[in-house]
Amino acid sequence: MLKKTSFLIALIFVMLLGLLGWVEKPAPLPPDGDNPFLKGEPFHNITLEASLKPFKKNDPEYIRNIATEMFTQWHALLRHADTVSVMLWTADGSEILEYNNLEQPLEWARYMGNPNTEHEVGSGPESLSLHERAYLYMDNPPEFTYADLQFIVKTLKEVGEEQTGKPVRVGATFDPGPEFARSEFKYKRHPEILMGNTMGHKTFVSSYTVLNADDHAYAGFPDGIPQDTPFGTFFGRQTQHFLTDLGFDYVWLSNGFGFGMETWSATGAIFDGEQFEGEKIFDTREKIINFWKLFRQECPDFRIETRGTNLATGIDLAADGVDLREIYQGGFNLLPPPNSPWAALNGDFGLEMAGYMSRIAELPDDRYLFRYYTHDPWWVNSPWLDRYGRESHDIYLPMSIARINARGEVKLPTHLNFLTIDNTYGDMPTQVPDEVMPHILKARYDSPTAAGPLVWVYPFDEYHDWAYQQQERLEEIYYGDWFIRQAINNGFPLNTVVSTSSFQSILAEQPDYFTASVLVSIVPDAGSALEKSLLSFVQNGGKLLLYGPADYAGDDFKAFMNLDNQKPLAGEFQTTSHFTLDQLAHDFPRKISHEALFSGGGVSTVVQQPDDEATQVLATMQQGGQQRDVVWVREDPAWQGGKVAYVRGTNSSSFHGGHLLRADDPTEYFTGPLWMRYVLKEFGWEYAVDKQDPSVKSPVMTVANSDNGFFFSGYVPNTTVKQRFKFPQGAPLLIGYETMLEDGASVYSLPKAWHREARIFIEQEDGMISCHEVHSGEKGIERRIRVTGLENATVRLYPPVDVTQEDLKVYVNSSYPWKTGQVPVKKGDEAYGQCFVVENVSGELVMAW
Secondary structure: OHHHHHHHHHHHHHHHHHHOOOOOOOOOOOOHHHOOOOOOOOEEEEEEEEEOOOOOOOOHHHHHHHHHHHHHHOHHHHOOEEEEEEEEEOOOOHHHHHOOOOOOEEOOOOEEOOOOOOOOOOOOOOOOOOOOOOEEOOOOOOOEEHHHHHHHHHHHHHHHHHHHOOOEEEEEEEOOOOOOOOOHHHHHHOHHHEEEOOOOOOOEEOOOOEEOOEOOOOOOOOOOEOOOEEHHHHHHHHHHHHHHHHOOOEEEEOOOOOOOOOOOOOOOOOEOOOOEOHHHHHHHHHHHHHHHHHHHHHOOOOEEEEOOOOOOHHHHHHHHOOOHHHHHOOOOOEEOOOOOOOHHHHOOHHHHHHHHHHHHOOOOOOOOEEEEEOOEOOOOEOOOOOOOOOOOHHHHHHHOOEEEOOOOOEEOOOEEEEEOOOOOOOOOOOHHHHHHHHHHHHHHHOOOOEOOOEEEEEOHHHHHHHHHHOHHHHHHHHHHHHHHHHHHHOOOOOOEEEEHHHHHHHHHHOOOOOOOOEEEEEOOOOOOHHHHHHHHHHHOOOEEEEEOOOOOOOHHHHHHHOEEEEEEEOEEEEEEEOOOOOEEOOOOOOEEEEOHHHOOOOEEEEEOOOOOOOEEEEEEEEEOOEEEEEEEEEOOHHHOOOEEEEEOOOOOEEOOOOOOOEEOOOOOOOOOOHHHHHHHHHHOOEEEEEEOOOOOOOOEEEEEEEOOEEEEEEEOOOOOOEEEEEEOOEEEEOOOEEEEEEOOEEEEOOOOEEEEEEOEEEEOOOEEEEEEEEOOOOOOOOOEEEEEEEEEEEEEEOOOOOOOOOOOEEEEOOOOOOOOOEEOOEEOOHHHOOOEEEEEEEEEEEEEO
16 A cells, blocks of 8 residues: 555656656657758648637646647657647638637537538438538537637647647638538628539538628628628638737648639539530639638738649639649649549549649649548448448558659659548547558558659640630640549559649750650640650650640641541441450450540541551551541661651540549440550550450559559459450569469559569569568678579569668578578660669579668
């Protein structure tokens, strides 16, 4: 009993010392650049998004304890940030619209489901879904005032800085929809601002509406709102007061707010699903840009961060009149939109990745954001645990993406957000950060340091110029991003983007920059600077894959491509293809549907001179005795090894209502975007999928070049498929796996989500090959990789960039302590990148550095 009493006294004494500050706290970790234990480029900022639900008691000490737990859970990741932020999903943004004074009661997001329906919270029959009726998230949730929210903001900053040793910001949020909290302002007092039909008829606020008068008192409008006040003016002034008075540092505009009217939909103010009304684009652009100007007149300095739409730059521009270029160039001090979280909901990684790349091809500066969906605090789902099934595909795939700026620098996301760190019940299960953080860090360590095998030369300027100078091309703009989305969803391994203007700048200064990559581009316009750059690139040995209509191609480019345009055709066709790549038990149909509205017009392309020996036609489409050539390659001996391929492109999807275009039934129609992956074989990049029948979804994959290694990331919707790889330098060997070679290709059955490194490629027809990491066991050796099963193989080795020929040690049929069996290596062909070669190897090979 005495011992127990003494222990309690001692414990109390230590606690008192801690409260008085006499017990020294752990020193804050140094910045990444000063810490030799941390690896990789630090994030400028990491944001923990959270609702108020974890604060289940309106008690200062409880609030402080919850704040401490927030930063503690994510500490292993936050040490890799220069700044830490907390973004509060307090309500739906109506707390900003309604704000008048700090004593005011706060309507906050204490619900699960939609609280803005005809059914009262917690009422109605059990058969109602959460989208039809909301519940309180807990019995007797706490009441808050704006002053309480001010205290929470202050506490998060204080605790965050204590826990992390870094500056901590807190952000407010605005959402245009009905999802998170009750909104008298949106749905009763001012329904005139509802133009978007995203979650039903007139459910979303449009940024460019005007307000009717009311006599309520607001912080920025104490005498009420005058008639016809622009929403941008009202919202900007209210935001300025709200952020200033409550101590917030920035505002997040959610769900596409500020970027159009129908921010989730394939249709919008310009396109209704049946036709493009091009004459509307000027007025729509003016309204959108005017919102940003009006907002900034009232709220000039606080940083704006944005969610953007669920779509892509070209789609938003053609369908909804969103001039992203003018928004970026407007000096509005905003962080550009990140990747959409929709891949978690529908598995549409093609749209997530195409949209992401299209928005970062050009930027206001080099800052951009990656966002990951861990929990949903409103709809009773936690994507990491249920939608993803604790699989990491939506980490490794989008984090393998990189942009290349005009200086030729590979730029990674500077900001990282987590939506959210709490779930619908206000809980913060430690399992989620514990499981998610290692994947985030691994993906960051393996991020690209150079252009990938494929580089999308995105027509950011061209699309914006066409939209306002040639409205007849809106369907071509609309088609381009949808087509790339479909190609990625069918296995096209695209992960690097550069804008057309940046590409031209790089090529002028560094003509060999893209030598190891295949460029992916639209057909350039006649006489354009892009045309000249692409011609020069190929004629000097470059590899180019073109897609889309060629209606505006010039005579020089037509001659270069051996291309001609005839009468455009649309509808159903029969296809003839010379590709033999994917292997199916039940083959693809030969019928294909080409809807002109969704495929940039009808098919008009043919090879101009069929007897040209440099041209090889690979796929055609036939209709009523007429034929159109839709895939071909050309390789002129005068081009110093340069080669160009052309895929006219059929979108193989169309609009049938709902949010997105719907893909054609693959059991009835051939999927046209498959040809993008198939034609890569002509450049030596062979990636094939073996599956039961066309209805089985193909894997999505990227290949990132990081420190001279090849990092594969993938999502496998159906794990019964096999994947076969054969690249110009040989069959890649995934470290940690075995493979049965088939016709020189490495074959793998891979899990739902996978991420693997390859630094060894082999030329060998068949055999069972194993590739594994082994321990160093030797001073001065950092890594050692072993390959077994070789038979007279040519082996290409890709150590890190700074490893020289003298640094690399290669052993054949040897083992620890590595005293015998070392063989010389020679430098590989520059066409294969920075590699070393060992030839005629049988048995076992070990590379070490």
